[in-house]
Amino acid sequence: EAGVAQSPRYKIIEKRQSVAFWCNPISGHATLYWYQQILGQGPKLLIQFQNNGVVDDSQLPKDRFSAERLKGVDSTLKIQPAKLEDSAVYLCASSAREGRETQYFGPGTRLLVL
Amino acid sequence: DAKTTQPNSMESNEEEPVHLPCNHSTISGTDYIHWYRQLPSQGPEYVIHGLTSNVNNRMASLAIAEDRKSSTLILHRATLRDAAVYYCILRDPIVAGSYQLTFGKGTKLSVIP
Numbered sequence: 001e002a003g004v005a006q007s008p009r010y011k012i013i014e015k016r017q018s019v020a021f022w023c024n025p026i027s028g029h030a031t032l033y034w035y036q037q038i039l040g041q042g043p044k045l046l047i048q049f050q051n052n053g054v055v056d057d058s059q060l061p062k063d064r065f066s067a068e069r070l071k072g073v074d075s076t077l078k079i080q081p082a083k084l085e086d087s088a089v090y091l092c093a094s095s096a097r098e099g100r101e102t103q104y105f106g107p108g109t110r111l112l113v114l
Numbered sequence: 115d116a117k118t119t120q121p122n123s124m125e126s127n128e129e130e131p132v133h134l135p136c137n138h139s140t141i142s143g144t145d146y147i148h149w150y151r152q153l154p155s156q157g158p159e160y161v162i163h164g165l166t167s168n169v170n171n172r173m174a175s176l177a178i179a180e181d182r183k184s185s186t187l188i189l190h191r192a193t194l195r196d197a198a199v200y201y202c203i204l205r206d207p208i209v210a211g212s213y214q215l216t217f218g219k220g221t222k223l224s225v226i227p
Contacts, residue, residue: 004157035217042201042217043158056214091157103150103215105157 002026004106006092012112018080021109025073025094031055033103034067034077035091043091049075082113117141118202123222126192134187134221136202141182146205148215149176149187151198158201158217161187197225 005024013019025032030051035043046065048055051072060067064083069075079086089110093103119137126132138147149161162169162176164185169176175188189196201220205213 040219042199042219044217045214048214093157102160102163103158105159107155108157 004092004094004104006090006106006109008109009107010110010112012114013082014114015084016081018078019082019111020076020078021090021092021111023075023077023092023106025075025092026096026104028096029094029104030072030097031095032069032075033093033095034075035093037089037091037108039088046077079111082111084113087111087113117204117216118218120200120202120218120221122219123224125224125226126189126196127226128194129191132189132192132196132223134189134200134202134223135184136186137184138202138204139183141204147176147178147182147185148203148205149174150201150203150215150217151196152201152220153195153198161200163205192223192225194225194227197223199223 004026007022011019032049034046036046037043046060047057047067049069052069065079067077089108091105091108093105095103117138117140146163146165148163150158151161152158162171162174164176164178177186199220199222201217203215206216
């Protein structure tokens, strides 16, 4: 079974530029999560989708971050414009269905904002 | 905020057992205790979870105190590949049937050859 795929793996941009990250969850997984992990800290949930609907985006900085999951499969997380403090690893995870505990994580995208 | 307390770091010798503690004094009756680990430059991976009884799987064992205010993840024979950050997490229900994981800083386990 293929795992959660993310791209790109690394991205370097200058502040005020835009960037987008892509996630392909495990086939058939209904729930998709985006996390932000700053160096030395645990992952912080940004947004959770159930199929193509948002379950929780309370920690997503909506003035600059946006996310979508069209057709309930792939997802894109965008930052526009980026700030220095957005430098982090962005992790995508999926789980089989609503209420299933186990989350499967992708390798993450490491973003550096200069 | 994470509702668990873990030591920042621990060391273990290779091939010896490792006991990773976690305190969760404010745990509710319906909170499950989850453990995930994160190897260097990888995303977290599920290790084990439990509610009240001790649990075993191929990766580890989870010992839960009778009052559920603490738990211990047990790696029976540490290998170099077990060097990682281990997160103890209480599952937070937000809507019926849908659950979030709130990560703290975890315990960084170093394994000495």
